[in-house]
Amino acid sequence: MQKKKRILLKIGSNTLTKETNNISRGKIEDIANQIAKLKDTCEFVIVSSGAIAVAKQFVKLESKHEEVFVKQALASIGQPHLIRIYQEIFREYGLLTSQCLLSYSDFEREQSKVNIVNTINVLVQNNYIPIINENDTVATDEIQFGDNDKLAALTATLLEVDLLIIATNTFGIYTKESIENNDPKTILEVTNFDDLLEEVVNSKSTHGSGGMQSKIEAAALSKKANIETWIVNGLEDHFITNAFENKVPFTKIK
Numbered sequence: 001m002q003k004k005k006r007i008l009l010k011i012g013s014n015t016l017t018k019e020t021n022n023i024s025r026g027k028i029e030d031i032a033n034q035i036a037k038l039k040d041t042c043e044f045v046i047v048s049s050g051a052i053a054v055a056k057q058f059v060k061l062e063s064k065h066e067e068v069f070v071k072q073a074l075a076s077i078g079q080p081h082l083i084r085i086y087q088e089i090f091r092e093y094g095l096l097t098s099q100c101l102l103s104y105s106d107f108e109r110e111q112s113k114v115n116i117v118n119t120i121n122v123l124v125q126n127n128y129i130p131i132i133n134e135n136d137t138v139a140t141d142e143i144q145f146g147d148n149d150k151l152a153a154l155t156a157t158l159l160e161v162d163l164l165i166i167a168t169n170t171f172g173i174y175t176k177e178s179i180e181n182n183d184p185k186t187i188l189e190v191t192n193f194d195d196l197l198e199e200v201v202n203s204k205s206t207h208g209s210g211g212m213q214s215k216i217e218a219a220a221l222s223k224k225a226n227i228e229t230w231i232v233n234g235l236e237d238h239f240i241t242n243a244f245e246n247k248v249p250f251t252k253i254k
């Protein structure tokens with residue numbers, strides 16, 4: 001049997017909520033449907049944000065503490081709900097899921113890295129799709145700066161995946177000039193990072209925290225490990241299969 005392509009799929013809160021204030025079950029169905037279609041040729045590991053967004057749907061926390069502490073508490077409330085929603089929907093498509101919570105510091109300790117790889121390999125070999133998020137109780141890197149993009153790149157590198165797909169709310173990276181002219185044009189293929197950072201404009205989406213810069217930094221980390229990164233528009237239906245079939249514009253960083 002041919003070896004499956006290992007894909008790390010990063011999904012931000014924006015994609016999961018379809019830019020609303022609620023998690024979109026329809027979007028999770030879209031993701032499950034695509035993974036189910038690709039499951040004979042590809043194995044998926046998911047890095048998903050969305051814990052805070054889920055909690056915000058039904059809870060408002062009172063606190064005089066710093067905003068980041070409130071976000072951590074919201075993530076703790078939302079994470080089990082997020083995973084429950086994934087489990088319910090993925091099960092309908094015959095897909096099994098599990099949860100792994102990681103933080104940057106786990107990637108600095110040899111033993112932790114070995115443990116992560118061993119756990120995830122057993123899960124994947126048994127057809128479970130690990131759904132990873134930052135462990136927001138112990139770490140605040142991604143809720144403050146990163147959009148889970150760096151966590152996705154670190155995980156992609158550790159797991160030696162074949163491809164990192166970052167789903168966001170644009171058709172990849174646009175040229176700065178085209179954004180300024182209100183006629184966004186996707187940079188289809190990137191080989192030179194220095195030029196790329198010039199294209200980043202100072203804007204983020206409603207739920208986003210890292211902007212395009214953190215995606216470019218994630219792609220740079222992956223490139224060091226010879227992993228290709230695709231930045232695709234997760235708001236579109238069939239965004240993974242369409243990218244494979246080149247039916248939509250997206251940015252490939254080689």
Ligand SMILES: Nc1ncnc2c1ncn2[C@@H]1O[C@H](COP(=O)(O)OP(=O)(O)O)[C@@H](O)[C@H]1O
Pocket residue numbers: 012013014015147167168169170172173174175176179199200201202203204205206207208209210211212213
């Ligand atoms: N050159 C660019 N091309 C496309 N988007 C850009 C660019 N520069 C900055 N951005 C901003 O980056 C946003 C995506 O990052 P972010 O808001 O963090 O999304 P996510 O939550 O999906 O991680 C876009 O909505 C856009 O506002």
Ligand SMILES: N[C@@H](CCC(=O)OP(=O)(O)O)C(=O)O
Pocket residue numbers: 011012013014048049050051052053075133134136142143144146147148207208209210
């Ligand atoms: N880990 C947190 C937030 C990570 C993050 O910043 O991502 P995003 O909500 O896409 O800006 C969560 O699951 O809500």
